[in-house]
Amino acid sequence: MGCSGGDSPDTLGEPFGYATLRDLSVNIQVTIDGAPAPSVRVQIADVLRVDANGNLPESLVSGSLYFAGLTGQDGRVVGELRLPEIVGEVAVVAHVPGTSGLYSEPLLRSAWGPFAPSARLHVAASVLGNLDLALTTN
Numbered sequence: 001m002g003c004s005g006g007d008s009p010d011t012l013g014e015p016f017g018y019a020t021l022r023d024l025s026v027n028i029q030v031t032i033d034g035a036p037a038p039s040v041r042v043q044i045a046d047v048l049r050v051d052a053n054g055n056l057p058e059s060l061v062s063g064s065l066y067f068a069g070l071t072g073q074d075g076r077v078v079g080e081l082r083l084p085e086i087v088g089e090v091a092v093v094a095h096v097p098g099t100s101g102l103y104s105e106p107l108l109r110s111a112w113g114p115f116a117p118s119a120r121l122h123v124a125a126s127v128l129g130n131l132d133l134a135l136t137t138n
Contacts (some may be wrong), residue, residue: 019085025129026079028092032099032135036075042133043068043093044081047122050107060111066090079115084126092121092133099135 026044030037044067047058067081083090094101094117103109103120109116118135 021082024081024083027129028077028131029072030133031124033137038071038073040071040096041051042077042092045091047089047091049054050105058110089122092126094119094133098138100138
């Protein structure tokens with residue numbers, strides 16, 4: 001026994017592993033009016049939240065950008081990203097002028113006005129490997 005009275009390192013079993021980052025696959029299909037949307041910039045960033053009183057965040061800029069890519073001719077963006085373990089939810093952002101899509105925080109669209117992206121959807125990081133993002137023509 002050691003000083004703590006516990007087992008020796010040889011009898012503890014599996015070695016201890018500590019990870020602060022995890023690697024995730026990105027596979028997002030973007031459509032406009034149901035058709036694949038090529039050359040759309042897709043970003044994965046920190047979530048911005050409106051508080052319970054409807055107040056906007058102090059900064060309207062996301063803290064971290066984890067991924068940016070363009071969709072191919074098939075309307076799909078595929079890649080890998082490294083995400084901190086503590087981040088369980090992210091914002092998927094896409095913009096095509098003249099289109100609109102889902103917003104998890106509609107007040108942000110109003111606050112950004114004409115500079116708002118087409119869609120800004122909060123999703124669990126675990127779904128980034130199989131996500132559809134639908135935009136419609138305004």
